[in-house]
């Protein structure tokens with residue numbers, strides 16, 4: 358984490374493409390281009406950059422930039438491109454085609470675990486998974502997301518470790534990709550939401566293996582909040598109603614980041630929605646983007662970095678998903 362004037366803040370920022378290009382790699386650990394096409398993970402100015410196809414033609418590209426805190430070392434490991442600075446490791450990889458991605462997801466996750474263990478960044482604190490056709494079914498009727506969850510769960514089983522905050526979201530193309538950040542030595546606490554069943558305890562009707570993630574991960578005073586949706590206990594609520602789904606999602610976020618929930622996990626402090634920064638919002642139906650944007654703008658701070666993507670969400674009946682960072 359960056360310590361500026363004694364205040365711990367997130368290393369992550371959401372930028373325009375022009376702004377990112379102007380940085381020319383200066384002080385950058387790694388980046389993710391939320392953009393209009395897919396492509397392989399590559400190097401830009403010596404930094405690993407993952408392109409994710411999440412923006413429709415003509416829409417603005419958003420670049421999520423992870424800042425370095427010092428000299429950066431980079432490398433490749435079993436298809437992963439990575440960079441680390443002695444404190445944080447950023448890595449990204451392409452898993453493969455999303456249909457039937459279970460085994461490839463297992464291998465990619467095992468590669469990730471091997472990398473963080475070898476380089477000595479054992480504290481995974483945030484992961485993102487972008488899956489083209491996330492709610493599509495293959496010839497045997499298995500959903501892409503369910504297939505992905507099977508492979509990921511096997512990796513966590515074979516190489517046990519705490520499950521961090523995560524996002525699993527649709528992409529417009531590019532198959533299955535993922536990226537993650539891990540910390541060398543900080544105190545890490547994974548949080549659940551009092552209003553939701555832990556995702557890793559979801560019943561079998563949502564898929565043969567439950568999703569391997571925590572609702573949020575606290576790292577040294579910064580809270581990394583998972584993709585959160587209109588789910589109470591384990592059930593989708595308000596199907597078909599984007600306004601109410603958005604309100605339920607915001608209430609879930611407030612309960613997750615609030616003081617009572619932090620105390621429940623033995624942590625000091627707490628936040629309100631206005632404290633969330635680096636907010637990313639995913640909206641299933643492009644026509645709902647203005648409504649969701651308006652509802653979010655009423656709740657989040659004007660100072661929050663904010664991006665909205667019209668992409669599919671992991672359940673057919675979920676219309677919106679929101680994530681962010683509180684610090």
Ligand SMILES: O=C(O)c1cccc(O)c1
Pocket residue numbers: 486523524525526568569570583584585670671678
């Ligand atoms: O499977 C996940 O990692 C995940 C995490 C958060 C929200 C979501 O839809 C999916």
Ligand SMILES: CC(=O)C(=O)O
Pocket residue numbers: 556568584585586588671672678
């Ligand atoms: C959003 C979602 O899929 C979940 O919370 O399980």
